[in-house]
Amino acid sequence: MPVQYYSWNDSGAPEFKYLSGGYGAYKNSIIEVLDAILVTGYGSKPGFGWTKEMTSTVPDSNRTVYKNHSAHQDDMYLIVESDGNQQQGFKMQIADVVTSPESYAGYSQIAAVTQTHGGTQRWHAIGDERTLIFVFYSGYVDTLSAGYFNRYGPVAIYVGDFEVAAGSNPKAWGLVAPNMYPGTLDNEGSYSVETHGSFNLSTTASNNANDRPVTQVPGELWSESDIHSMTQFLMADSPISYNYTEKDIATFESAVQLRSEAFLILDYQHSFRLRGVYSLFPWLNQSNSSSGRNFCQVVTVEGEDYFTIKRARNINDNINCFVKLTGEW
DSSP, X not given: OOOEEEETTSTTOOOBOEEEOOTTSOEESHHHHHIIIIIIOBTTBOOOSOEEXXXXXXXXXXXXXXXXXXXXXXXXXXXXXXXXXXXXXXXEEEEEEEEETTEEEXXXXXXXXXXXXXXXXXXXXXXXXXXXXXXEEEGGXXXXXXXXXXXXXXXXXXXXXXXXXXXXXXXOEEEEOSOEESSOTTTOOSOOOBOOEETTXXXXXXXXXXXXXXXXXXXXXXXXXXXXXXXXXXXXXXXXXXXXXXXXXXXXXXXXXXEEEEEEEETTTEEEXXXXXXXXXXXXXXXXXXXXXXXXXXXXXXXXXXXXXXXXXXXXXXXXXXXEOSSOO
16 A cells, blocks of 8 residues: 555644643543544545554543554554643553453553643654554744754654564564553553654664563563663764754755665664665754754655654754655555
8 A cells, every 4th residue: 555644734634632621631632633544534535544443431531442454464453542641642552462442461662742832733644554653743843943943843653564574573563652661551650741752763873772662572472571672774873963964955855865774673683674764864954044944844855755754852953764755665
């Protein structure tokens, strides 16, 4: 299936916003947004081809279970709910087996993400029946200049299939996000803090996280234990001074020389390629020559469109993460 690109400003697109409730019981429209992206579609756009398996019957809960259509032996279950302690926050977790939204086994750690600045939330979704890349950020960023981009950077989450050698892993999928926490959605607590960043990308090859973004590590029985993980491009990924990046998109599009794929590395020995995620070099500065944002924009390189994502929240952090919008992944 060709990759699809959906956005908050499409005709008929649902709005990601706070709906109701006080602290501890906040509810937002993340489920309505994901229903439209993954399942039902909106306007002239069909859904990505996922299925909506079940929704919680617990009062005041909007916890919902989706399932992708994996190219691997098993499909993946994605469990999503609003964060009751954050008006603009939500939580995601993946699992091997789901009996009900409150009962599941063989799970990853939890992605708990939020934007605390409020206002209209911008969202973008890129993917297909196997994989979802979901990006959101505060609408305030559209009115600000470069000096504030470190406070309003986007959140980017990757969930779904990875590419691996054929038949090597029946559960070759995962959930990769900036903030990951142990436990289940019922006992995770209130860990959500304001989040920025893309897929937990490492700034250097030596950086890593101790989390568990997958439900199954090859050769191991399921466990809640942390493992060493890092998301890395197969090219030098050390920070580059913003003085050596391209400032304007038109110049950048004609200057690109290299394209590198992104990989999740587990325990320093297992590699999973992120579908559709690349680094284009030389990198693009986060702001243009007029101090407007270059992230969350569309660029065209050698006839293919890419969505630009700011890597982290540092004010001078450059854009080295690009998601392919055309063709198939």
